[in-house]
Amino acid sequence: xxxxxxxxxxxxxxxxxxxxxxxxxxxxxxxxxxxxxxxxxxxxxxxxxxxxxxxxxxxxxxxxxxxxxxxxxxxxxxxxxxxxxxxxxxxxxxxxxxxxxxxxxxxxxxxxxxxxxxxxxxxxxxxxxxxxxxxxxxxxxxxxxxxxxxxxxxxxxxxxxxxxxxxxxxxxxxxxxxxxxxxxxxxxxxxxxxxxxxxxxxxxxxxxxxxxxxxxxxxxxxxxxxxxxxxxxxxxxxxxxxxxxxxxxxxxxxxxxxxxxxxxxxxxxxxxxxxxxxxxxxxxxxxxxxxxxxxxxxxxxxxxxxxxxxxxxxxxxxxxxxxxxxxxxxxxxxxxxxxxxxxxxxxxxxxxxxxxxxxxxxxxxxxxxxxxxxxxxxxxxxxxxxxxxxxxxxxxxxxxxxxxxxxxxxxxxxxxxxxxxxxxxxxxxxxxxxxxxxxxxxxxxxxxxxxxxxxxxxxxxxxxxxxxxxxxxxxxxxxxxxxxxxxxxxxxxxxxxxxxxxxxxxxxxxxxxxxxxxxxxxxxxxxxxxxxxxxxxxxxxxxxxxxxxxxxxxxxxxxxxxxxxxxxxxxxxxxxxxxxxxxxxxxxxxxxxxxxxxxxxxxxxxxxxxxxxxxxxxxxxxxxxxxxxxxxxxxxxxxxxxxxxxxxxxxxxxxxxxxxxxxxxxxxxxxxxxxxxxxxxxxxxxxxxxxxxxxxxxxxxxxxxxxxxxxxxxxxxxxxxxxxxxxx
Numbered sequence: 001x002x003x004x005x006x007x008x009x010x011x012x013x014x015x016x017x018x019x020x021x022x023x024x025x026x027x028x029x030x031x032x033x034x035x036x037x038x039x040x041x042x043x044x045x046x047x048x049x050x051x052x053x054x055x056x057x058x059x060x061x062x063x064x065x066x067x068x069x070x071x072x073x074x075x076x077x078x079x080x081x082x083x084x085x086x087x088x089x090x091x092x093x094x095x096x097x098x099x100x101x102x103x104x105x106x107x108x109x110x111x112x113x114x115x116x117x118x119x120x121x122x123x124x125x126x127x128x129x130x131x132x133x134x135x136x137x138x139x140x141x142x143x144x145x146x147x148x149x150x151x152x153x154x155x156x157x158x159x160x161x162x163x164x165x166x167x168x169x170x171x172x173x174x175x176x177x178x179x180x181x182x183x184x185x186x187x188x189x190x191x192x193x194x195x196x197x198x199x200x201x202x203x204x205x206x207x208x209x210x211x212x213x214x215x216x217x218x219x220x221x222x223x224x225x226x227x228x229x230x231x232x233x234x235x236x237x238x239x240x241x242x243x244x245x246x247x248x249x250x251x252x253x254x255x256x257x258x259x260x261x262x263x264x265x266x267x268x269x270x271x272x273x274x275x276x277x278x279x280x281x282x283x284x285x286x287x288x289x290x291x292x293x294x295x296x297x298x299x300x301x302x303x304x305x306x307x308x309x310x311x312x313x314x315x316x317x318x319x320x321x322x323x324x325x326x327x328x329x330x331x332x333x334x335x336x337x338x339x340x341x342x343x344x345x346x347x348x349x350x351x352x353x354x355x356x357x358x359x360x361x362x363x364x365x366x367x368x369x370x371x372x373x374x375x376x377x378x379x380x381x382x383x384x385x386x387x388x389x390x391x392x393x394x395x396x397x398x399x400x401x402x403x404x405x406x407x408x409x410x411x412x413x414x415x416x417x418x419x420x421x422x423x424x425x426x427x428x429x430x431x432x433x434x435x436x437x438x439x440x441x442x443x444x445x446x447x448x449x450x451x452x453x454x455x456x457x458x459x460x461x462x463x464x465x466x467x468x469x470x471x472x473x474x475x476x477x478x479x480x481x482x483x484x485x486x487x488x489x490x491x492x493x494x495x496x497x498x499x500x501x502x503x504x505x506x507x508x509x510x511x512x513x514x515x516x517x518x519x520x521x522x523x524x525x526x527x528x529x530x531x532x533x534x535x536x537x538x539x540x541x542x543x544x545x546x547x548x549x550x551x552x553x554x555x556x557x558x559x560x561x562x563x564x565x566x567x568x569x570x571x572x573x574x575x576x577x578x579x580x581x582x583x584x585x586x587x588x589x590x591x592x593x594x595x596x597x598x599x600x601x602x603x604x605x606x607x608x609x610x611x612x613x614x615x616x617x618x619x620x621x622x623x624x625x626x627x628x629x630x631x632x633x634x635x636x637x638x639x640x641x642x643x644x645x646x647x648x649x650x651x652x653x654x655x656x657x658x659x660x661x662x663x664x665x666x667x668x669x670x671x672x673x674x675x676x677x678x679x680x681x682x683x684x685x686x687x688x689x690x691x692x693x694x695x696x697x698x699x700x701x702x703x704x705x706x707x708x709x710x711x712x713x714x715x716x717x718x719x720x721x722x723x724x725x726x727x728x
Contacts, residue, residue: 070251082217119154144171194213197271209274210244283309380466383407386465395440451471583619584614592630596634629694633645661711664709665710672707694717
C-alpha cells in the first residue's frame with residue numbers, strides 16, 4: 001500500500017519479527033544439537049586424518065629408501081666391473097661383454113642404459129692409447145670433443161653394444177662440467193660418486209634426464225690411501241648411465257597413487273630430476289611431505305603429494321554418513337515448523353516485491369511514453385485517445401493534452417487513394433500486432449505519411465484501455481525510396497543501351513577482323529603464288545643472292561599468314577560465353593605433354609604433374625591455356641640435357657615452371673602483350689600471341705596471371721581460376 005504522499009510505506013519491525021517468534025526455542029535446540037554433532041564429528045575426523053598422514057609419511061620414507069637401495073645395486077654392478085679390472089689389469093672387450101651379459105642388465109635393471117668403462121688418460125698417453133686400440137683390432141678410437149687437455153676420460157667400453165651405445169664410444173666425459181665434477185669426486189675419494197642431471201650421448205635429440213654413477217678403478221686390488229696416490233694409480237672409472245624416468249618406474253612403479261617430484265638440491269641449487277605424471281583435472285592432495293637424503297655425493301629432495309582426500313582417507317566417507325545422519329535428525333523436526341514460518345515470510349515478501357515491481361513497471365512505462373522519439377498513444381475501446389506522449393503531439397502538430405478524447409482515425413485523411421495505400425501495405429502477425437501506412441493530416445502543414453503499429457495492451461482493472469498505437473513519420477523515407485526507384489529505372493535503361501552499343505561494337509570488330517583477314521590473304525596468296533612460280537621457272541636465271549631474296553619474300557608472306565591466323569584466333573577468345581564444366585587439368589596436361597613428345601620424339605624432358613588438379617571452367621579455353629603454357633616451357637628448355645617442367649599448385653595458385661632460357665624480370669610487362677617477344681625469332685620461333693591468349697583466357701574465367709623468371713635459369717607462370725577444386 002502507498003501512503004498519501006505517493007511513497008510506499010515501510011513495514012514495521014513487528015511485521016518482520018512475527019514469523020520468527022514461534023520458532024525461537026526450536027532454533028536454540030537446533031543450534032545446540034548441531035554443535036554437538038559437529039564436535040563429535042570433528043574429533044573422529046582429526047583422528048582419521050592423523051592416522052592417514054602418519055601412514056603417508058611412512059610410505060614416502062619407504063619410497064626414498066627404495067631409491068637409495070636401487071642406486072646401491074647399481075654400485076654393486078659397477079663394483080663387479082671394477083673387480084674385473086683388478087683381476088686382469090685391463091680386460092678385453094670380450095671379457096667385458098661376458099661380465100655385462102652375465103649380469104642380465106636389461107632384465108634386472110630396466111632403467112640402466114648400460115655398463116661402461118672410461119679411461120683416465122693424460123695428454124702424453126692419448127696417442128699411445130689410440131695406437132694400442134688400433135693394434136688390438138678395435139678400429140679407430142675417435143676421442144671427442146677435439147682440443148688439448150691435461151687429462152681425458154674417453155668411453156672405451158660400453159655394453160650392451162647397441163647402435164646408440166656405440167655412438168658414445170670415444171666421448172671424453174672428463175671434458176664436460178657435470179660429468180667432470182662427479183668423476184673427479186670419485187677419483188679423489190676412491191668411492192662411488194653420482195653425477196648431476198645430464199643428457200646422454202645415446203639419447204641424441206630426445207629430451208631425457210639421466211644420471212651417471214662413477215666408481216674409480218686403480219692399479220692393484222687395493223685403494224691407495226692418499227689422494228695423490230690415488231691419482232697416480234688411477235686407471236679410469238667404471239660407470240653406470242641410467243635414465244631417471246625408467247629408474248624411478250622400475251623402483252616405484254606408479255607410486256601407489258601418489259604424485260612426487262625428485263630434485264637435486266646439491267650446493268643450494270634445485271634441479272628437477274623427475275616429476276610423476278598427473279591428470280589435467282587433478283584434485284588437490286590431502287597431504288604433502290618432503291624427504292631429503294644424501295645419495296653418493298648428491299643431495300636429493302623428494303616432494304610427495306598424496307591422492308585427494310577421498311582416496312587418501314577412505315574412512316572419511318563413513319564419517320560423512322554419520323554426520324549426515326546427525327544433521328538429518330536435528331533438522332527433521334525443525335523443518336516442519338520452519339517451513340510454516342517460511343511460507344508466511346515468503347508470501348509477505350512476494351507481496352512486497354510485486355508491489356515494488358508494479359511501481360517500477362509503471363515508472364518505466366511513463367518514461368518510455370514521455371521520452372520516446374516515436375509518437376505513442378493509448379486507445380480505448382471506442383478508438384479515442386486516452387493518453388498521448390509529446391512526440392505524438394509533435395507529429396500531428398497539436399499538444400498532447402488536446403488529443404485526449406479525440407478519435408484516432410480523425411487525424412488521418414481517409415480518401416480513396418489513402419485507404420487503398422493503407423490496405424496494400426498493411427500486415428498483422430500472430431500476436432495481433434497490426435502495421436500499416438496512412439496519410440496524416442498535420443495541423444498547420446502539408447500532409448505527411450505515417451507508419452502505424454497497433455498492439456493490444458490491456459489496462460488496469462476498471463480502466464478502459466485496449467491498445468497502444470505507435471506513429472512514425474516516414475514521409476522523407478518514402479520520398480527517398482521513390483527517388484531510388486526512379487534512379488534504378490534510369491540506370492537500367494543506360495545499362496541496356498550500353499549493352500546494345502557493346503554488342504554492336506563486338507559485331508563490327510568481328511566483321512572488321514574477318515574482312516581484314518580476307519582482304520590481306522588475297523594479296524598474300526598472290527605474292528606466295530607468283531614467288532613460287534618465279535622460283536620454279538626462273539631459278540636457273542637468278543643468282544644465289546636473288547634466290548635468297550625470293551626465299552625471304554616467301555618466308556615473310558608465310559609468316560604474315562601465320563600472324564593473321566594468330567590474330568583471328570586471339571579475336572575468337574573474346575567471343576562466345578564461357579561454358580563452365582568440371583575439367584580435370586591434370587589429365588588434360590598429360591595429354592598436351594604426350595602430344596609434345598610425339599611431335600618432338602628426340603627430346604628427353606622430365607615433366608612432373610601434381611595429382612588431383614581440377615577446376616570448373618570452359619574445357620576448350622583451358623586446353624588452349626595449357627597448350628600455350630606447356631608448349632612455351634617445352635620450347636624454351638630446348639638445348640638443355642636436364643630439361644624439367646612442373647605443373648602444380650602453390651599457395652592457392654596454379655603454376656607452370658621450367659628450367660629453360662628464362663627472361664629478364666624487368667621486361668615482364670611485355671610478356672602478355674600481343675606480338676611482343678623477348679627472344680630472337682631464329683633461336684625460339686613463335687608469333688608473340690600465345691601468352692596474350694593465355695592472359696585473355698584467365699581473365700575470362702575471372703582469374704589473374706603473373707610471371708617470374710631469370711635469364712638462363714627458367715621461368716614460372718602463376719595463375720588463378722576462381723572455382724578451382726582441391727582434390728589432392
